[in-house]
Amino acid sequence: MSAPYHEGELRAQALAGEISYGNGIRPSMPDQHRHFFAALPFVLVGTVEADGRPRARVAAGAPGFIGSLDAHSLRIAVQDSGLRAGQALGLLGIDFGTRRRNRLNGVVRSADGGAVLIDVRESFGNCPQHIVVRDVRAVAAAAEVVVREFDGLSDEPGVRAMIARADTFFIATSGGAHGVDISHRGGPAGFVRIEGDTLIVPDFGGNRYFNTLGNVLLDARAALLFIDDASGAVLELEGRVEIVWDEGAALPGQAGGRHWRFTAGRGRITHGALALRWTRR
Numbered sequence: 001m002s003a004p005y006h007e008g009e010l011r012a013q014a015l016a017g018e019i020s021y022g023n024g025i026r027p028s029m030p031d032q033h034r035h036f037f038a039a040l041p042f043v044l045v046g047t048v049e050a051d052g053r054p055r056a057r058v059a060a061g062a063p064g065f066i067g068s069l070d071a072h073s074l075r076i077a078v079q080d081s082g083l084r085a086g087q088a089l090g091l092l093g094i095d096f097g098t099r100r101r102n103r104l105n106g107v108v109r110s111a112d113g114g115a116v117l118i119d120v121r122e123s124f125g126n127c128p129q130h131i132v133v134r135d136v137r138a139v140a141a142a143a144e145v146v147v148r149e150f151d152g153l154s155d156e157p158g159v160r161a162m163i164a165r166a167d168t169f170f171i172a173t174s175g176g177a178h179g180v181d182i183s184h185r186g187g188p189a190g191f192v193r194i195e196g197d198t199l200i201v202p203d204f205g206g207n208r209y210f211n212t213l214g215n216v217l218l219d220a221r222a223a224l225l226f227i228d229d230a231s232g233a234v235l236e237l238e239g240r241v242e243i244v245w246d247e248g249a250a251l252p253g254q255a256g257g258r259h260w261r262f263t264a265g266r267g268r269i270t271h272g273a274l275a276l277r278w279t280r281r
Contacts, residue, residue, distance in 0.1 A: 004122070006178040009214030015245050016258065020208040022124075028071040029123040033102045037066045037074065037093050041136060041276060044225065046090035046172030046182030047083065056172035056182055056225035058234060060274050062138070066093075074104065074118045083111040088179040089118060092170065096278065097135055099128035105179055121179070127207050130186035130252070132167045134229065134278040142232070142272025149268045152197035153237075159269060162228055162235055163199065165189055172223040173215035173241075181211040187252050199224075202250030203243075203258040213260070216241045222262060232274035239264040 004022030005013075013019060029037075037043070042060040049055055059065075065077040074091070083089065087108045094101040105122040150156045153163075163169075167189040172182045185201065193200040203213070216222065220242070226235040242261045250257030 005209075006175050006214065006218075008175055008178070008216075008218040009210050011217055012210035012214040013208065016210065016213075016249070018208045018210070020210075022209065025122055025124040025209075027122065028120055029068060029074070029104065030071070033104070033123055033125070034068040034071065036095070036100065036102055037068065037091075037104075039063050040066060040093050040095065041138065042274070043076065044092040044094070044170050044182050044184075046092075046180045046223070048088055048174045048180050052174070052176075052219070053221055053238060054172040054174045054180060054223045055238070056170050056223040056236060058225065058227065058274065060276055072120050073109070074106070074120060076116045076118070077114060078116060079114050081111050081116050083108050083116050085110050087111075088174075090172065090180045090182040091118070092182045092184060094131070094184055096131060096133060099131040099133060101126045101128070101131065101184060103181070103183075105181065126184070129206055130204055131184065132186055132280065134280045136276055136278050139232070139275050139277055141275040145270060145272040147268060147270045149266065151266050153194070153264050153267065156267075156269060158233070159235060159267065160194055162226055162233070162269075163192055163194060166192055166226050168227075170225045171212055172225070173212050173219070174221070175215040175218050178215075178218070181215060183212045191252070197264045199262045199264070201260050201262060202252075203260060204252060205249035213243055216243060216260070224262060227274065227278075229278035229280070232272065232276055234270045234273040235267065236269075237262070237264045237267045239266075
């Protein structure tokens, strides 16, 4: 009954008073997941760096840049991915227009020739809760891509404002030998509060897998990624998570309940990163 979960996830479920049997977690992709990934113009990628730090990133391309050779492998056409053979990887595909999202965990088989080939280990869907509906469109690539790195949240122009107005972000965490996950978090605009270099995030009820919090119980390091709808800028943060196990999941728009605190150690903002724009409905 506990086969899909590692000890951290089982402990998180127990602390939250939840039970999930993981019936939807499969060792290969069903056809609907293969077709879903192939139709996406972007995908979120979670990895672990050589020193064990999780990293969250986004890969984008014209629909079809993701494809599957069969139910056990996925290919992403991307240049200079920074990935290496044997590296654990988590993927999140999300369609904001339909509120569908599917997850995939696996291992990089190869990363050369302008493509990453992934061996699938787990494939599963997530519920549509807390996904804010928006439409995506492609635009011309930026004439210049500017990358700025900083410590904490700093006073880098636009960083705090980008977080303060966000209704969506993504988090990558690792369970060590158990691999890496990348997950979506969403809520009312401004649901993430900022206190100095710390973000306070309510933990709304979801699919009850507790992949993220289970990983954090084993390794508190995490990486967050925010995307600016209007400019295509991408904000990456690295830091550590502390979980506050208040009774019950938090409720959208209300204080109280289970939440977590992310303290940023360093960050990177890339202006002109994505040739995509999103419009909320």
